[in-house]
Amino acid sequence: MSRLGTLGARLYRGEVGYDFVAKRKIWYGISILITITAIVGLAVRGLNMGIEFSGGAVFATEKTSVSADAAKETVERVSGHTAIVQKQGDGKLRIQVSELETKASVKTQEALAEKLDMPINKVNTDIVGPSWGEEIADKAWTGLAVFMVLVVIYLALAFEWRMAVAALVALIHDLTITVGVYALVGFEVTPGTVIGLLTILGYSLYDTVVVFDGLKESAKDITKQTRWTYSEIANRSLNGTLVRSINTTVVALLPVAGLLFIGGGFLGAGMLNDISLALFVGLAAGAYSSIFIATPLVADLKERDPQMKALTRRVRAKRAAQAAKADSGQDDGRGADTDAEDAGDDEPQDASPAGLVGQRRQPVSRNRGGRGGKRR
Template identity: 75%
Template sequence: MSRLGSIGARLYRGEVGYDFVGKRMIWYGISILITITAVVGLMVQGLNMGIEFKGGVVITTPKTAVSVTEAREVAEEVSGHIPIVQELGTGGLRIQISDVDTTQADKIKTALADDLKVPEDKLNAELVGPSWGEQIANKAWTGLGVFMILVVIYLAIAFEWRMALAALIALIHDLTITVGIYALVGFEVTPGTVIGLLTILGYSLYDTVVVFDGLKEGSRDITKQTRWTYSEIANRSLNSTLVRSINTTVVALLPVAGLLFIGGGVLGAGMLNDISLSLFVGLAAGAYSSIFIATPLVADLKERDPQMKALKKRVLAKRAAAAAKGESPEGPDGAEDTDGALDGAPADVTPAGAVVGQRRQPTRGRGKRR
């Protein structure tokens, strides 16, 4: 078994672990700082909306010896706007100029034909109105709202309202960071961007729901025992799925990174940039929020419940009494607790985190009953 697989098995069995929930204030602070940076970038920099949302003209040239830089300078001079120029696979150029109407588009086409030394009838000019982009944006907002409502309802029914609220906050966190990075990087927002943003919604919830399912099983009949608090079982559930979450995210990020850095960066494919950047940032933010935001937030909300408060008091009182007698001065798992690690498998907690009786292994060498 590989080293990572060995660590994953030990995490699953509870032999090792990290106190994610106990250090939740650190993660909250980091998340707030990242979110504020994204919001400030969005307010100051703004989104670079594509031609589909602002309207304009797209002019395609046949195969030409004119470079992208030269075409950009000519298009900016004749139009008065900053154009986006891309080289096509056929050797031609795609010149995109926003915020122009039909009359301006005809004049720009004629001027470009003269300056680029290309026959005007060989230039293909397509006028794009902003109404289509507005329809796409409105439908995207509608889809996003319906999705969030359905997610909250489902999680509230399948789990509980606290988990639904935590998942919703984590989802908003992921979308805010993704949009903010888009503003800071300056990538153009196109319908491909909208598709990417809607796609990451499911990925953002996947790991969160997996952890919540283990937490639901682990916290069943939790008030009938006095050894573990809700936060400790939540941390146990999170550690048991940690390697699985990391592996799933890395496997999903590798092809997206190929699209972003090779397809978009090396090959210069604009549409791949629009989709892959939102997917890359959204996947990474979703994995982060499921580990550092959603589960600690559920533990915070649940610990406010009177029953959980009473349970925590009983657990701490029992530990204090045991420590006074010198029976168990170690950490909550019965082993020394250092650097936030919860080392040692709880005897009454299953790999899913459920509270059960002490597990015993059969003793070898016992005689058979006669």
């Protein structure tokens, strides 16, 4: 078995682990800082909305020797709006101008055909009205809102309302960061971007739900024992799925990175940029939120429950009593007897306290028969 596989098995059995839940204030602080940066970028720079949302015109030309900069200068001078020009591999040009009305688009088409020295019918023009763009934007927001509501209802029914709230916070966290990166980078927001956002939300939920499912099973009848607090059990569940979450995230990010940096960067494919940036940022943010936000937040909310508070007090009291008994056992030479008594506890002894790294201490075995010698 590989080292990563061995580590995953040890994490799952609770032999090693990292206390994510206890350090949740650090993760909350990092998330708040990143979120504030994204919001500031969104407020200062705003989103570069594509013509599908803002309306405008797209001009597609035949093969030409005229440079993209010259064509851009002509279009911006005639239309009075900023133009985005893409030089395609076969020598054709694709020119996009937002918020351009029909009359202005006709003049722009004529000027562009003259500049490129080609018949006007060789410059194809597609007009997107602002009302159609607003309709697309409204449908996108409606679809996102319906998605959020259905997610909250499902998680509340399948798990509990605290997990639904934590998952919703994680989703909003992922959305805010992704949209903020779009604003800072200046990529155009198109229907492909919306598709990417919905995709990453589903992926983020998938990772979160897996952790929640393990936590639900581990926390069953939790108040009937006094060995672990809810936060410790939540941390153990998180460590048990940690390696799997890392593996699935890396495997998902590699092809998306290929789309973004090779397809979008070197080949200049606009649609690939729209989808791949949303996927890349969203997948990374989703993996972070499922580990560092969702589960610690569930533990925070759950620990406020009166039953969980009482459980925490009982666990701490028992540990204090055991520590005192161990100290007194060392003083009077009864340490072995103390270990034997602890080994006879009805509660499970096959795990180490959450957050500790290293080999756990195995319980001391004892002779169940009470007598030595061979059985007759």
